[in-house]
Amino acid sequence: MNLSESFWENKYKTNKIGWDLGEVSPPLKTYFNQLTNKELKILIPGGGNSYEAEYLFNLGFKNVYVVDLAKSALTNIKERIPNFPDEQLILGNFFDLENEFDLIIEQTFFCAINPELRKKYASKMNDLLKSKGKLVGLLFDAKLNEDHPPFGGNKEEYISYFKEYFSIETMEKCYNSYHNRDEMELFVKFLKK
Known part of the structure; x- marks a missing residue:
């Protein structure tokens, strides 16, 4: 299963981006609206068209970073927000990043990577977060595809990946998911140990 740069680039070029809501995800919007420290250094991995980055940037968060394998996705962000x-x-590849962040936002990236990389994902998140840094976002709580993204999972499985590196502050069914994701998402807030 090769989820390469060309795989993702082709998804954008052919507009096969079913995960793209065309707007900021409601649970993340609610979370962003209560953030007060505009200096936070924030990463959105596998961000795609990243309406989340746009929303944060327009709220005054100027230290927002997006990493993606698809050039088209990043070009789309720049076209929408010329001063980003x-x-x-x-x-580039998330796993090759070398930087430190206060906050990392999970939005359809975890479910897009090969499930064999999930342990590595948890470890890399730990490496990229500063002391007391947070990983916040959404994970699918549903059985999805087995041979192509999005890949599903459940709470017990996720805890097994993250408990080594994070205190699990929140991991609960989402009450305000986008309508086509009702009853399928967990809102998570993990604090680096």
Whole structure:
């Protein structure tokens, strides 16, 4: 299962981006609205068209970074937000990143990677977060595809990946999911140990 740069680029070029809501995800919007520290250094991995990055940027968060394998996705962000800093749109593999962040936002990235990489994902999140950093976002709580993204999972499985590195502050059924994801999402807030 090769989920390569060309795999994702082709998804954007052919507009096969069913995960793309065309707007900021409601649970994340609610979370962002209560953040007060505009200096937070925030990463959105596998961000795609990242309406989340746009929303945060427009709220005054200027240290927002997006990493994605698909150049088209990053170009789409730049076209929507011309003054978004180029150096904060990173074309590359999340697992190759070397930086530190206060907050990392999970939005359809975890379910897009090969499930064999999930332990590595948890470890890499730990590496990328500063002391007391947070990983916040949404994980699918549903059985989805087995041979192509999105890949599903459940709470027990997820805890097994993250408990080594994080205190699990919140991991509960989402009450305000986007309508086509009702009853399928967990809102998670993990604090780096």
